[in-house]
Amino acid sequence: MSAPPEDGSRAGTTRIRVSAERPYDVLVGTGLLGELTPMLGEGVAKVAVIAPRALELTAEAVRADLASQGLEGIILEIPDAEDAKTAEVATFCWDVLGRSGFTRTDAVVGIGGGAATDLAGFVAGTWLRGVRHINIPTTVLGMVDAAVGGKTGINTPTGKNLVGVFHEPAGVLCDLAVLETLPRNELVAGLAEAVKCGFIRDTAILDAVLDDPDDCARWDSPRLREIIERAIRVKADVVSADLRESVGATTLGREALNYGHTFGHAIERVENYRWRHGAAISVGMVYVAELARLAGRLDDAGVDLHREVLGALGLPTTYAGGRWDPLLAAMRVDKKSRADVMRFVVLDGIGHPGLLEGPDPALLVSAYEEVSG
Numbered sequence: 001m002s003a004p005p006e007d008g009s010r011a012g013t014t015r016i017r018v019s020a021e022r023p024y025d026v027l028v029g030t031g032l033l034g035e036l037t038p039m040l041g042e043g044v045a046k047v048a049v050i051a052p053r054a055l056e057l058t059a060e061a062v063r064a065d066l067a068s069q070g071l072e073g074i075i076l077e078i079p080d081a082e083d084a085k086t087a088e089v090a091t092f093c094w095d096v097l098g099r100s101g102f103t104r105t106d107a108v109v110g111i112g113g114g115a116a117t118d119l120a121g122f123v124a125g126t127w128l129r130g131v132r133h134i135n136i137p138t139t140v141l142g143m144v145d146a147a148v149g150g151k152t153g154i155n156t157p158t159g160k161n162l163v164g165v166f167h168e169p170a171g172v173l174c175d176l177a178v179l180e181t182l183p184r185n186e187l188v189a190g191l192a193e194a195v196k197c198g199f200i201r202d203t204a205i206l207d208a209v210l211d212d213p214d215d216c217a218r219w220d221s222p223r224l225r226e227i228i229e230r231a232i233r234v235k236a237d238v239v240s241a242d243l244r245e246s247v248g249a250t251t252l253g254r255e256a257l258n259y260g261h262t263f264g265h266a267i268e269r270v271e272n273y274r275w276r277h278g279a280a281i282s283v284g285m286v287y288v289a290e291l292a293r294l295a296g297r298l299d300d301a302g303v304d305l306h307r308e309v310l311g312a313l314g315l316p317t318t319y320a321g322g323r324w325d326p327l328l329a330a331m332r333v334d335k336k337s338r339a340d341v342m343r344f345v346v347l348d349g350i351g352h353p354g355l356l357e358g359p360d361p362a363l364l365v366s367a368y369e370e371v372s373g
Helices: 033-040 053-068 087-099 114-129 140-146 176-181 184-201 205-213 221-239 254-258 259-270 275-292 299-311 326-332 361-371
Strands: 013-018 026-029 048-051 072-078 107-110 132-137 154-156 160-164 170-176 343-347 353-357
Touching: 013 221, 026 221, 033 132, 033 170, 048 053, 048 087, 048 114, 053 072, 053 107, 072 087, 087 114, 087 154, 107 114, 114 132, 114 140, 114 154, 132 140, 140 184, 140 221, 140 353, 160 259, 160 361, 170 176, 176 221, 184 221, 184 254, 184 275, 184 299, 184 343, 205 221, 205 299, 221 254, 254 343, 259 275, 259 326, 259 343, 275 299, 275 343, 275 361, 326 361
Parallel strands: 026 170, 048 072, 048 107, 107 132, 132 170
Antiparallel strands: 013 026, 154 160, 343 353
């Protein structure tokens, strides 16, 4: 297995730079808590530690570390998973910040999976029009996707992440040791976003999965670390070039990171978020691969590779039939749509993403039939 590119490793810690509007580092390694205070920078007096109840001990450890550095840490307990990403939870957090006298020189730390860091980043980005925040992802999904890139948001009854702001973190700490207690199905689900990065840019990720899929699901595997670091680099490179998805209506920039997400988000919405995000995105990638094949953009071998890689990890590649109408309704309010024109990120070959705008409705139905199980 090839070694990942070098970009600043020190004492077992890999430092990946995100060259955005306000550049920051993503650290990957173990025992990274000591890096938190330096990332916060000078002038911070109070830190809101936002974390779900299941991570109470981790939040307390962070608060104790902050106290040892003379900083006041205030823990805000939020619901687990997507239940945290609501306007009601965000309002609760704002109220705590207000009562605690948080100023523009104070900071927020988000601990948890993608939902927790999305919510924490949204709270930080909207409090006093933006305060500093650090993400400490505790899942593979959080490390390779949600915690990096500056996208924050909450859900509404009509869709996922429809309300949000772009607010870059001051840094991200990916401590691989937290994966030791992560259930295998959660770890594998998170790998779907890493596989996405393989399909849109770094095909070495796909090779690593096919070489030994079981090893990819072991928290202390060097192979898993390589996949995580490669996926982070893909996202860092893409968002550094296009932080706010502003490259244009017909040009693909950061939007490539949404590969598989239009149909995947629709599944999440129809299932009332009972499906894990990675599982939904896995099916979403197979769906859009089938759509690209029907549109003459991707060959049969490319579609087969989707099922092979995702299936090797034990991720789903089919979805129940008979639910097309609610799925289509959910896709119509996807963030990538322009006016009434639906847009899909597709592949023009493995590693070569492109856009498919306004596809024939018959193709959409046919692609659904190909993934209906």
